[in-house]
Structure formats: C-alpha cells, structure tokens
Amino acid sequence: MKSISGGPVLVVGGYGAVGTAVTERLGEWFPGRVLPGGRDGARARSLGGVRVDTADPDHFRRLLDAEGVAAVVLCVEPPDEGIARACLERGVHVVDVGATPRRLDAVEGLHDVAAGAGASAVLSVGVAPGLTNLLAHRAHSAVGGAARLDVTVLLGSGARHGADAVRWTVAGLAEPAAAGARRTALPGYGVRAAHPFPFSDQHTLRRTLGIPEATTRLCLDSRVLTGLLFALRRTGALRAAGRPALAGLLTEAFGRVHLGGDGFALRADAHRGAAHAALALTGREQSTVTGLVAAYATRELLTAGLPAGVHHLEQLPQLADLPERLAGDGVRVWTRRREPARRRAAG
Ligand SMILES: NC(=O)c1ccc[n+]([C@@H]2O[C@H](COP(=O)([O-])OP(=O)(O)OC[C@H]3O[C@@H](n4cnc5c(N)ncnc54)[C@H](OP(=O)(O)O)[C@@H]3O)[C@@H](O)[C@H]2O)c1
Structure with missing residues (x-):
C-alpha cells in the first residue's frame, strides 16, 4: 500500500459534466496529481486516469490502496454510503456532490469513523x-x-x-x-x-x-x-x-x-x-460551478486541512466565502435585508 500523504486525488465521474470541471481545475492547482475515473477505462486512461466503478466496492478499495489515494471527489452518486466508508476508514478524504437526502444522512453517520481515521468528508457540495x-x-x-x-x-x-x-x-x-x-x-x-x-x-x-x-x-x-x-x-x-x-x-x-x-x-x-x-x-453553467465548488473544497482539504469528521459545507467557516471566490467564474451575490417596521421607526 502506498503512503497517502501527497497521494493523488481520484475524481470519480471525472469526465462527466461536473467531474470535467473538477478534473480541469484541480489539474491546474495540483499538476500530475489528479486521476479522473469512470467505468469507461479507455476514456479514463486517455485523460491520465483509471477505470473505477462505484458498484464494485472490492475493486474500489484495491484501487485506493494501490494508488495511495489522498482524497476522492465523488461526482457520481453511489447507491449507499459504502464507497464513502471505504475511503474514510482508510483516512482518505471525501468531497461529495451528491444531493440525495437519504444517502447524505447515511454518510453523515460515518462521522466517528472519519474522525477516528483523521479523515474529513465535505457534503452538500455544489450549487x-x-x-x-x-x-x-x-x-x-x-x-x-x-x-x-x-x-x-x-x-x-x-x-x-x-x-x-x-x-x-x-x-x-x-x-x-x-x-x-x-x-x-x-x-x-x-x-x-x-x-x-x-x-x-x-x-x-x-x-x-x-x-x-x-x-x-x-x-x-x-x-x-x-x-x-x-x-x-x-x-x-x-x-x-x-x-x-x-x-x-x-x-x-x-x-x-x-x-x-x-x-x-x-x-x-x-x-x-x-x-x-x-x-x-x-x-x-450549474454543472461547471458545482465542479468548481468541489475543487475549492478539495484544495482546502489538501492544503489548509479541515477538521476530521463529516461536515456539510455551511459547517466549515473556511469555505464560507466560496461565493465571492467564484466571482472570477461569473458568480455574483445579491443582498437584500428588510428590517422589521418597528425597528426602522425606532432607528
Ligand atoms: N450538488 C449539486 O449542486 C449538483 C449539481 C449537479 C449535479 N450534481 C450531481 O452530480 C452527479 C453527476 O452529475 P453530472 O451532471 O456530472 O452527470 P454526468 O455528466 O452523467 O456524469 C456522471 C459521470 O459518472 C460516471 N459514472 C456513472 N456511473 C458510475 C459508476 N457506477 N462508477 C463510476 N463512475 C460512474 C460517468 O461515466 P461512465 O458512464 O463512463 O462511468 C460520468 O463520467 C449526479 O449525482 C448529480 O446529481 C450535483
């Protein structure tokens, strides 16, 4: 088993609509360290990546160990929390763009597993x-x-x-x-x-x-x-x-x-x-922006580090300014606050 410190980032679904943005942006920030993955081995290899199928957990675990993967970005939704568990119990960080409440709840339930292994998972990642x-x-x-x-x-x-x-x-x-x-x-x-x-x-x-x-x-x-x-x-x-x-x-x-x-x-x-x-x-382009949010979360994990355990995006103050960080990618924030009438009159 290779050491995972400084290991590659596996982007599962790495040539899909969301995954392409993740692969490209992480490739700029961490050249030579990004492995795009999907079920089409030839396509993945043509991009410098690997074949991976979230429906085959044994192969997935072997891949993590053989490559010494440091972090996995899930740009496809696996059926359950098994893939996240395989990562977290090995100390491999997870960034997950999934949007299905039942599965996210199950991954949240892996908080102690992640904390025990010194790994972090970031959920609720995307638009x-x-x-x-x-x-x-x-x-x-x-x-x-x-x-x-x-x-x-x-x-x-x-x-x-x-x-x-x-x-x-x-x-x-x-x-x-x-x-x-x-x-x-x-x-x-x-x-x-x-x-x-x-x-x-x-x-x-x-x-x-x-x-x-x-x-x-x-x-x-x-x-x-x-x-x-x-x-x-x-x-x-x-x-x-x-x-x-x-x-x-x-x-x-x-x-x-x-x-x-x-x-x-x-x-x-x-x-x-x-x-x-x-x-x-x-x-x-919500797919691209979703991928960029995932890329920023991954960069934070690999550089500054995030607390061990499972967290939703809004629980991480380190990533609270993401909307502003995305200004260069066309994201704009609008604010409107209406105070109660009584308070306005008093002021
Ligand atoms: N949080 C958000 O705001 C947000 C926004 C958009 C999308 N999403 C979520 O992001 C995910 C991806 O969406 P997308 O628009 O990028 O879809 P997509 O273009 O269809 O991409 C999915 C990718 O995953 C791969 N894939 C599919 N099944 C796989 C498996 N069992 N194992 C490994 N790779 C597999 C596909 O390649 P192969 O078929 O060749 O394997 C493809 O590269 C979806 O779950 C979607 O709900 C979230």
Whole structure:
C-alpha cells in the first residue's frame, strides 16, 4: 500500500459534466496529481486516469490502496454510503456532490469513523445543495436565527446538464410535493413561481442550523417548461417516473430539451417574526460551478486541512466565502435585508 500523504486525488465521474470541471481545475492547482475515473477505462486512461466503478466496492478499495489515494471527489452518486466508508476508514478524504437526502444522512453517520481515521468528508457540495447552503447560512445569521427558510433554485433549461443530474431531477419529480408553490423575485429573471422539490439542503439545514421549517423550490428559466412540468406533477402522471422504462423516456426527453439559457439563480429567504433577510446568487453553467465548488473544497482539504469528521459545507467557516471566490467564474451575490417596521421607526 502506498503512503497517502501527497497521494493523488481520484475524481470519480471525472469526465462527466461536473467531474470535467473538477478534473480541469484541480489539474491546474495540483499538476500530475489528479486521476479522473469512470467505468469507461479507455476514456479514463486517455485523460491520465483509471477505470473505477462505484458498484464494485472490492475493486474500489484495491484501487485506493494501490494508488495511495489522498482524497476522492465523488461526482457520481453511489447507491449507499459504502464507497464513502471505504475511503474514510482508510483516512482518505471525501468531497461529495451528491444531493440525495437519504444517502447524505447515511454518510453523515460515518462521522466517528472519519474522525477516528483523521479523515474529513465535505457534503452538500455544489450549487444546490452547496451554494444554497451558504446563502441560507448568511440569511439565517442576518435575522439572528431563522424560524423559517425558503430556498429557491432556478436552473437554465438550455444548459447541458449531465445524464446523471437529469436522472436525479426526473426521480425528484416523481416525489409528491410537501409544501405549496411560492412566487419569488430572482435577479435577472423577474418574479417566478417555484415549486417544492426534494433537494437535500432543506433537510440538512434544519439540523445543521437548527431551523424548524425549511423548504427548497425549483423553477426553470423557461416559464413554459416550468408550468408544464409542475402541472404534470400535480396530475400525478409523473409518479410513473418511478417506473424504470418511463423514467428512462422522461430522462432522455429532458436531456434533449434546450429551450432556455445556461444561467442559474439561487435565493435564500430567512424569516424570524417580522425580520426578513434575503440573499441571491447568479451564475452560468450549474454543472461547471458545482465542479468548481468541489475543487475549492478539495484544495482546502489538501492544503489548509479541515477538521476530521463529516461536515456539510455551511459547517466549515473556511469555505464560507466560496461565493465571492467564484466571482472570477461569473458568480455574483445579491443582498437584500428588510428590517422589521418597528425597528426602522425606532432607528
Ligand atoms: N450538488 C449539486 O449542486 C449538483 C449539481 C449537479 C449535479 N450534481 C450531481 O452530480 C452527479 C453527476 O452529475 P453530472 O451532471 O456530472 O452527470 P454526468 O455528466 O452523467 O456524469 C456522471 C459521470 O459518472 C460516471 N459514472 C456513472 N456511473 C458510475 C459508476 N457506477 N462508477 C463510476 N463512475 C460512474 C460517468 O461515466 P461512465 O458512464 O463512463 O462511468 C460520468 O463520467 C449526479 O449525482 C448529480 O446529481 C450535483
């Protein structure tokens, strides 16, 4: 087994939509130290990487040991926490762009395993979850602890989303809505109706920030597509997306539709009594920005070091300024804070 100190960074899914951005940015920062991986061995090797399949944990463990991997960036969502466990119990750091609440909860449960081995895992990495968690944290702090949080995510329907991300979105559409739609102003997009969607941030933020009520909603930049999609969900027809054949058809259809642009917008509204704080963020190409967030988290792990254990992005003050660090990549933060009327009058 090679020593992992100074070892390579394995980017699983390293030539996908998110993974390509991770591989390229880490390659600039750590030349010769990045191993992009995927199930297509020839493609991975052509990029200087290795074949890896998260569905084959024995091979995955052997690969970690043989290469002396220092950190793994997961740019594809494994079925459970097994892959993260294999890394953390060996002292290999993990950065995970996954967005499925049940699996993220299970990885969170590996905190003691990670702490015992001196490894760190960073979860909620990306745009949503990820930058939404950081905006939510700021809005929450601005009102002195939110009683209610509303997160809104607008995605560009013209952007080239990866197949895995589209599959995840279609699966989310099959889940029944837990709250009502909400109309929200988003910089550059006007007032939009957004609909509850099962992003993981709304679940983890209740725990990490102690917010009693949190809902994340989704809309697309195309009003027509947003209306169509969520009208269909209301009829219950999209529950059929849970069936593999129909899910495949829907995934293919959504992957081919490019009606809008490639921009995205996020907004977090925190409420506490009459106090309200809102922050928004805009950018382009959510897959690329997700990869850049993962690259920054990985760099922090390898250079400054992060506390051992499993953490969500908003729990790491070292990464709180990520939205500003991404300014050079087209990310812009917008702030709006409304104080309660009584306090304004008194001031
Ligand atoms: N947090 C966020 O904001 C955020 C945003 C966007 C996406 N995501 C998540 O990021 C993940 C990737 O999305 P994407 O848009 O980059 O998808 P993508 O373009 O389809 O990329 C997935 C990559 O993973 C590889 N892969 C698939 N199954 C694999 C397996 N079993 N073992 C190893 N590699 C495997 C694929 O290559 P092969 O098929 O050749 O193996 C491909 O390179 C998804 O889970 C998505 O939900 C999160």
